[in-house]
Amino acid sequence: MFFEGAEKKAEIQINIGQISLLKDIKDTFWQAMVTSCNAQIISSINNENCKAFLLSESSLFVWNDRLLILTCGETQLVNAIEYFIKKIGKDKIKQLTYQRKNEYFSHAQPSCFGDDIKLLSQYIKGNAYRFGELDGHHNFLFHYENNFIADPEDKTYEFLAYQINEQASNLLTSKGITALAIRDFLSINKILPDFIIDDYVFQPYGYSLNAIKADRYLTIHITPQADSSYISFESNMDLMAIAPLFIEILKPLSFDILSFNEHSFSNKTTLFKEANYLSKSLVQQTLPNGYHVNFANFILPQLEFTQPIQVHIEGENNAL
């Protein structure tokens, strides 16, 4: 069965003087917001800086001055953003980014990026961009800012691995695999010592992890099925430094890196070139608010012929 792993993502920063999202907003609000986009809260962890909710489709992180939400599958994240704007008020929002990746079953989605930004534009006027080529991996990004100046130290990263190797896919789809076994496979304890971790193995397949330590976070979402495998990592830790370990473990045929405010992006891609990956796309832009955005897609060139995927005409279908 195909599952659209590609996430929609939103980050909203607010005027901290007026309200604290962490202290002043109850869980019932987040429950209602998440429900409005057809996801559910499964569990949560928290520390003094952050509350992290594991969702039926991805994750929600809440800090005093901001939130980050990622949802995948056929969720309609834009509805949760509309809910937030209506309930909290546009005037409290300092900046908002809304992203969608290219999807593989976009005809199954309840809306497209164009629909979503038309809806958001009823409330907030922003700019929209496409990072990456139309016929390749790409990210649509809508951005609104309200007299906001980016903190150059506010760096975030996405590392998105596609077509992981067969052994990794087999392990991650093996019957009865535990969260602990997946943590071990991904070397989570080595990468995230002293983090509070919340993770969940979905049935029949799939895995999500939220990890927090002070104001640091990492979230991982795994769609492990062969032929449509996709693993996303999102963090405010330097994923470009950690990515080579994940590449070694997963051996993806292709991956994307998206970063905000990483000014050494180009230099840091050297590690991927050393691992024989080539850059298919390289895009950068500094947004009006000072956010410096980089997007790159890397591929492993193929030298051997493979066989096509047989598509099952009746019943369940994992290749369509």
Added chain:
Amino acid sequence: MFFEGAEKKAEIQINIGQISLLKDIKDTFWQAMVTSCNAQIISSINNENCKAFLLSESSLFVWNDRLLILTCGETQLVNAIEYFIKKIGKDKIKQLTYQRKNEYFSHAQPSCFGDDIKLLSQYIKGNAYRFGELDGHHNFLFHYENNFIADPEDKTYEFLAYQINEQASNLLTSKGITALAIRDFLSINKILPDFIIDDYVFQPYGYSLNAIKADRYLTIHITPQADSSYISFESNMDLMAIAPLFIEILKPLSFDILSFNEHSFSNKTTLFKEANYLSKSLVQQTLPNGYHVNFANFILPQLEFTQPIQVHIEGENNAL
């Protein structure tokens, strides 16, 4: 304005003893068949072997024993195939292939490949494959055969160019450009001496060409807009030999080659490697009827950063 250039394609071969598609079927039949998928016949050319119709969305070729139809945009080609099967009869069909490429606005399509093959499977039982990676360029192929053995000399080729260079896009979208100017640009007279040619410049953009000589054909369809540019070449002449000339003219960032019964496929890709293109996908399979199918996607690695495409939120949008 975005236009879905990616074609759906069908080839049907019939038992020549029972009926000649070229001699026994009137134009009104082809008109009705083409109308059933929401395309229209614009013009036609013919010789003793073949009749070639230029359509409002792509082309239809009819020989004594076979037809080839390509339609793009939001046409529903499967309806034309259903029309053919119902009117001509399943028993006269020796083999049928139905293809769809990955689309970029698949949410705007009236059906997906899965829907289409479910419909076809009500009439004919076949096999379906995906050539190419889900997260990259790929072709879905449905195949039905009725005691059919492929002629190893029955070779066909597709060359599909994506992201042509800026100069080529500018020329092909220039106001008032003539069919003759586009023929010159593509070196058509050099490549196709003595062919009967029928071509058409669409408004505001786009170009289609049908060319025939004896039983040889070439058809070209151009979607020239920057950011979504796509040019398809389909022929029973060796496009792998001609492709380097088109690559020199168009300098695409990426292209696909799809071939049927080209057993020297791998050797012939050397020319592309010499032009610095790398193979992102290499797929091959011999179908149950003996058709040997190859698919390859080549890319030009990027070394420099480019800027993202700005997406216009209101009104016409060429980047969504």
